[in-house]
Amino acid sequence: xxxxxxxxxxxxxxxxxxxxxxxxxxxxxxxxxxxxxxxxxxxxxxxxxxxxxxxxxxxxxxxxxxxxxxxxxxxxxxxxxxxxxxxxxxxxxxxxxxxxxxxxxxxxxxxxxxxxxxxxxxxxxxxxxxxxxxxxxxxxxxxxxxxxxxxxxxxxxxxxxxxxxxxxxxxxxxxxxxxxxxxxxxxxxxxxxxxxxxxxxxxxxxxxxxxxxxxxxxxxxxxxxxxxxxxxxxxxxxxxxxxxxxxxxxxxxxxxxxxxxxxxxxxxxxxxxxxxxxxxxxxxxxxxxxxxxxxxxxxxxxxxxxxxxxxxxxxxxxxxxxxxxxxxxxxxxxxxxxxxxxxxxxxxxxxxxxxxxxxxxxxxxxxxxxxxxxxxxxxxxxxxxxxxxxxxxxxxxxxxxxxxxxxxxxxxxxxxxxxxxxxxxxxxxxxxxxxxxxxxxxxxxxxxxxxxxxxxxxxxxxxxxxxxxxxxxxxxxxxxxxxxxxxxxxxxxxxxxxxxxxxxxxxxxxxxxxxxxxxxxxxxxxxxxxxxxxxxxxxxxxxxxxxxxxxxxxxxxxxxxxxxxxxxxxxxxxxxxxxxxxxxxxxxxxxxxxxxxxxxxxxxxxxxxxxxxxxxxxxxxxxxxxxxxxxxxxxxxxxxxxxxxxxxxxxxxxxxxxxxxxxxxxxxxxxxxxxxxxxxxxxxxxxxxxxxxxxxxxxxxxxxxxxxxxxxxxxxxxxxxxxxxxxxxxxxxxxxxxxxxxxxxxxxxxxxxxxxxxxxxxxxxxxxxxxxxxxxxxxxxxx
Numbered sequence: 001x002x003x004x005x006x007x008x009x010x011x012x013x014x015x016x017x018x019x020x021x022x023x024x025x026x027x028x029x030x031x032x033x034x035x036x037x038x039x040x041x042x043x044x045x046x047x048x049x050x051x052x053x054x055x056x057x058x059x060x061x062x063x064x065x066x067x068x069x070x071x072x073x074x075x076x077x078x079x080x081x082x083x084x085x086x087x088x089x090x091x092x093x094x095x096x097x098x099x100x101x102x103x104x105x106x107x108x109x110x111x112x113x114x115x116x117x118x119x120x121x122x123x124x125x126x127x128x129x130x131x132x133x134x135x136x137x138x139x140x141x142x143x144x145x146x147x148x149x150x151x152x153x154x155x156x157x158x159x160x161x162x163x164x165x166x167x168x169x170x171x172x173x174x175x176x177x178x179x180x181x182x183x184x185x186x187x188x189x190x191x192x193x194x195x196x197x198x199x200x201x202x203x204x205x206x207x208x209x210x211x212x213x214x215x216x217x218x219x220x221x222x223x224x225x226x227x228x229x230x231x232x233x234x235x236x237x238x239x240x241x242x243x244x245x246x247x248x249x250x251x252x253x254x255x256x257x258x259x260x261x262x263x264x265x266x267x268x269x270x271x272x273x274x275x276x277x278x279x280x281x282x283x284x285x286x287x288x289x290x291x292x293x294x295x296x297x298x299x300x301x302x303x304x305x306x307x308x309x310x311x312x313x314x315x316x317x318x319x320x321x322x323x324x325x326x327x328x329x330x331x332x333x334x335x336x337x338x339x340x341x342x343x344x345x346x347x348x349x350x351x352x353x354x355x356x357x358x359x360x361x362x363x364x365x366x367x368x369x370x371x372x373x374x375x376x377x378x379x380x381x382x383x384x385x386x387x388x389x390x391x392x393x394x395x396x397x398x399x400x401x402x403x404x405x406x407x408x409x410x411x412x413x414x415x416x417x418x419x420x421x422x423x424x425x426x427x428x429x430x431x432x433x434x435x436x437x438x439x440x441x442x443x444x445x446x447x448x449x450x451x452x453x454x455x456x457x458x459x460x461x462x463x464x465x466x467x468x469x470x471x472x473x474x475x476x477x478x479x480x481x482x483x484x485x486x487x488x489x490x491x492x493x494x495x496x497x498x499x500x501x502x503x504x505x506x507x508x509x510x511x512x513x514x515x516x517x518x519x520x521x522x523x524x525x526x527x528x529x530x531x532x533x534x535x536x537x538x539x540x541x542x543x544x545x546x547x548x549x550x551x552x553x554x555x556x557x558x559x560x561x562x563x564x565x566x567x568x569x570x571x572x573x574x575x576x577x578x579x580x581x582x583x584x585x586x587x588x589x590x591x592x593x594x595x596x597x598x599x600x601x602x603x604x605x606x607x608x609x610x611x612x613x614x615x616x617x618x619x620x621x622x623x624x625x626x627x628x629x630x631x632x633x634x635x636x637x638x639x640x641x642x643x644x645x646x647x648x649x650x651x652x653x654x655x656x657x658x659x660x661x662x663x664x665x666x667x668x669x670x671x672x673x674x675x676x677x678x679x680x681x682x683x684x685x686x687x688x689x690x691x692x693x694x695x696x697x698x699x700x701x702x703x704x705x706x707x708x709x710x711x712x713x714x715x716x717x718x719x720x721x722x723x724x725x726x727x728x729x730x731x732x733x734x735x736x737x738x739x740x741x742x743x744x745x746x747x748x749x750x751x752x753x754x755x756x757x758x759x760x761x762x763x764x765x766x767x768x769x770x771x772x773x774x775x776x777x778x779x780x781x782x783x
Contacts, residue, residue, distance in 0.1 A: 063143065067136040067151075076135065076151070078126075079365045081346065081356055084114060086128045087135060089149040091142065094123040103147065110141055169274045172216040176267040179205045183264050202254045205263040209247070217243050217270050238419055238446035243270065246756060249439040262440075265757055269443075272760040301332050304376065307549075321379045326530050327557050331368045335377035336361060340551060342375045344368040373555030373565060374528035415742075419449045426750050437752050447759035448745035457734035460771050464778040465727045473713030474692075474720045481706045484690050485724045487671045491620060492662065492684070494676030495629035495639070496590070497532030498694050498714070500607040507540040511594070511601015518596050520548035521567040525574055528555060529563050532677060533592045534574070537603055560630060560654045562592075572596050590631045607635055612715025614642040619718035624670075628653045628661060628684075659683040675709070675717075723781055730777045734770050741766050 006017075006026035017024035067073050079086040094103070100118045103125050107113045112133035117126045125147075129138055139149050182201040224240035246269060250261030302324040303312045309324060314332050317323065322338065325331055331344070343355045346368050355371050358364060364377065423445040430438045462479035469476060476482065493499055514522065523546050526537040541547070552565040562575015573595040577584040580593040582600055591602045617625065625647040627639055633651040643649065650661070658676075662684050665672050674681065674688035685691030685705045693705040694714060709717070745762065748754040 064136040064139040067139060068134065073135050079346065079367070080131070083131055084128055085131055085135070086126065087138070088124055088126045089139075089142070091123055091125055091147045092150055093147045094118065094125075102145065106141075109145070110138075113138070165274075165278070168216040168218070169271070169278060172212050172267060172271040172274055175208045175212045175216075176264065176271045178208055179264040179267050183260060198260065199257075202260040205260065206251065206254050209250075209263045209267055212267050212270050213243070213247055216274065220273075238416060238423070238450055239273070241420075241423075242443040242446040242756065245439050246443050265440075265755070269447075269756050269760050272757065273763070302326075315382075317379050317382065319379055319382065323377050323379060324374060325370045325377060326374045327370055327372060327528050327555070327563075328530055329370055331364055331366055331370065331377065333366045333379055334381035335364050335366075336380050337364055337375060338378055339375040343371040345371050372528075372557075373552040376549070415449075419446060422449070422746065422750070430752070434752075440756055441749060441752055443756040444749040444754045444759045445746060447756060447763055448749050448754060449742045450763055457731055457738065457770050457774060461727050461730045461734065461774045461778070464775055465723060465730075468778055468781070469720055469723055472716070472720055472723070473710040474717075475708045477706050481690060482724050482727055484671070484706070485673070485721065486728060488623065488673045488690060488721075490624045490626060490665055490670045491673045491675065492626040492628060492658075492665070492688070494658075494674075494681050495627055495635070496607070496631055497677045498675055499609060499613050499627065499639075500635075501610055506606035506608065507536055508604045508606070509540075509601060510604060512599040514596065514599060514601070516546070517568070518570065518599070519544070519546045520550065521570050521572050521596065522574065522594055524548050524550050524552055524567050525555075525563055525565050525572045528552060528565070529557060530677075531563075533590075533603075533605060534563070536605060537574070537592060540603065560656075570596050589634055607631075609638070609642070610711070610714055616715050616717055617642050617644060617647075620644075620721075624648075626650075626661070626665075628658045630654065655681065655683055659687055662687050675714075726778075726781050730774055733777060734774055737773060738766070738770060741769075 005024075007023040017026065019025075067076070076089075077085055077087055091103070094100070103118050104116050106116045106127070110129075110133065112130040114128040114130065116128075118124070119126070127138065139151075142149055182205060220236045220240045220243060223236035228237065243266075246262065246266045250263050250266055253259050253261040254263075300311050301314055301317060303310045303317065304322040304324055317333060323332075323335070337358050337360055340360050342358045342362075342364070344358055344364055345355050346365070356368075363380065366381075423442045426445055427438050427442045430441055459479070462482050465482055466476050466479050519541060523538060523541045526534040526541075529535075550567050552567055555563070555565040557563045558575070558579070562573060562579035564571065564573045564575075566572075573580045574592055577593050580595040580600060582593045582595065582602070590605045590607060592605070593602045594600065621644055625643055627643065627647065627649045629635075629649075629651045630653055631651060636649060636651065639649050650657075653661070658681060662672055662674060666687075666689070672688045673690040673692065674684045675692045675694065676685060677694055681693075685693060690707065691705040692707045692709050694711050695708050709720075713720070745754065745759070749759065
């Protein structure tokens with residue numbers, strides 16, 4: 001780095017530099033940050049990127065004092081308990097890999113910071129920190145190291161960032177127009193008899209082109225430099241080589257008196273590159289699947305209106321509404337606890353699985369999962385699907401790795417290397433034919449063959465497919481799930497609540513007669529569970545005008561066994577025969593046993609297959625089908641009739657046995673999709689390659705699942721899988737188009753029939769064409 005540049009931020013040092021540790025700094029702020037990093041063994045920050053630091057502002061202790069006000073502070077806090085807090089801050093100064101490195105090592109600078117995750121594209125940092133560190137102190141720390149949080153209008157800040165791009169575009173356009181104007185005599189073949197004037201306009205063109213090179217084209221230089229520093233190639237490497245080659249040719253032509261050079265072509269080249277980039281960004285924002293794919297996510301809540309339960313969309317919840325949450329359900333929005341007590345698992349938010357005990361009046365954050373009896377909450381902050389889906393994507397599962405089969409990305413890297421070789425060989429060849437054309441031909445090759453269209457095909461295809469699947473009733477966690485779906489060989493179904501209806505069982509009660517108060521106690525206990533059979537009992541009792549919201553003490557739900565609780569002094573048990581200390585009278589029936597004191601009985605369920613399940617199984621003949629059920633085998637004959645002959649059916653399977661079954665299949669090299677409910681099957685969903693939770697009348701939002709399917713759409717699963725697999729066809733089509741374009745473009749460039757200016761115009765057009773092809777083909781599949 002030049003002696004006149006600040007070692008930390010890279011800015012030019014105006015006046016006398018500040019010396020420290022043999023380094024020069026432009027201000028005390030940069031020197032302080034350097035000293036801070038050095039003291040905390042973070043010197044690697046500067047090896048990642050020279051001049052990578054953001055210039056710290058002249059912060060003071062009172063700048064963030066407003067964050068000490070509880071009401072203001074609460075607006076920015078995502079989560080807080082007795083020891084930790086979590087906040088997501090917008091940091092506009094994030095601009096490179098060194099920024100990510102520094103911020104994600106923030107805990108080495110301040111031990112009270114527990115973790116920091118950076119979203120580079122959004123310029124956001126999600127920071128978990130100890131409560132002993134105030135939010136104001138955290139903001140001040142970020143300010144000191146050059147990343148002042150923006151607590152104001154984010155849109156205005158982003159507009160300022162966009163302005164920088166428009167300035168670059170404007171400077172390139174001004175230079176292009178000016179140089180063309182000065183070169184008009186050359187275009188018209190008017191030589192003129194004033195060589196001094198020709199030299200003047202040539203050097204004037206050279207001077208005007210300097211800002212284009214160092215400012216307008218700077219993004220390409222920075223991007224290419226980062227890639228080469230990490231010994232890799234990206235799409236900006238060949239473009240940068242072309243920019244440098246075109247500029248140097250014109251520079252030497254002018255300074256050696258060989259003519260006016262090609263500065264008009266150079267400035268026009270940069271101008272059209274930036275125009276293409278701007279148009280691409282506008283097009284991508286218009287087509288972006290991320291705008292609305294969360295709107296299809298099946299997030300509903302149970303709202304209490306005049307003592308009755310109503311299922312409503314999460315966006316319909318308003319401040320002060322009352323909602324009901326059952327055991328294992330995720331709380332959809334920030335709320336206040338109305339019930340006497342609750343046990344909340346915040347592992348979904350913090351990664352820590354220790355339940356937190358809450359009491360009446362306590363504030364509960366969105367994303368917490370209820371452990372225990374149902375509770376009533378009052379909505380304190382409106383929420384939306386995007387907040388919950390972001391939490392879902394933040395969940396880390398060690399068993400599943402994002403697929404490495406992004407062959408388009410790999411092909412793009414290899415293709416870049418091939419382009420560089422072709423450009424070099426072509427340049428050498430033209431050296432023997434017409435040396436004056438070498439630069440233009442090499443630059444045209446580097447630009448027209450840029451594989452940016454190839455690199456864009458996968459994200460846009462997967463994004464459009466993900467949005468289409470959401471519309472059809474299958475919501476995916478992220479686009480990487482599509483690749484895993486396409487590799488599936490075996491599909492494992494849970495039976496109860498998946499293949500059979502979860503809420504419309506035909507229910508019959510046999511046993512001792514319960515009075516109304518006892519039936520209300522049974523209703524209360526069953527209504528605290530999300531298990532399909534519990535939901536069926538609730539539906540059965542509602543038909544008999546039985547309902548109650550009485551409090552439950554000592555609630556417990558043992559997966560695979562049953563639920564228990566104390567209601568109005570009565571201990572109620574609902575579960576299997578052993579759990580309720582009864583005998584199984586009919587080994588083939590599906591039943592839930594109930595006991596209150598000396599009284600006992602059982603609810604007998606007549607399972608009904610969901611509409612279209614038989615037809616679905618015929619359509620899934622390309623997969624090996626497995627059915628695992630926790631019930632007795634009374635439905636074995638029905639299952640055998642609808643399943644392909646090669647299918648496997650196992651009954652009386654515990655949640656642990658289901659998980660082990662999935663592990664065994666995977667050990668044999670199978671790619672396994674598991675479809676079940678989000679409670680009993682959570683372990684199996686998490687260990688499978690693709691876990692799909694079935695959503696019906698409860699808010700079954702399972703962190704361990706990769707997708708959620710609406711129960712009513714399960715019968716068209718084969719269509720949903722077909723849409724996913726169609727992405728392969730779309731990608732192949734985009735690949736063929738991209739390669740064909742590159743071959744044709746290269747043939748024109750190598751033969752000398754394509755100028756760099758035209759190549760710069762064609763490059764974004766090819767990228768946008770691939771995006772439209774991907775969008776159009778997915779739209780046809782939808783139709």
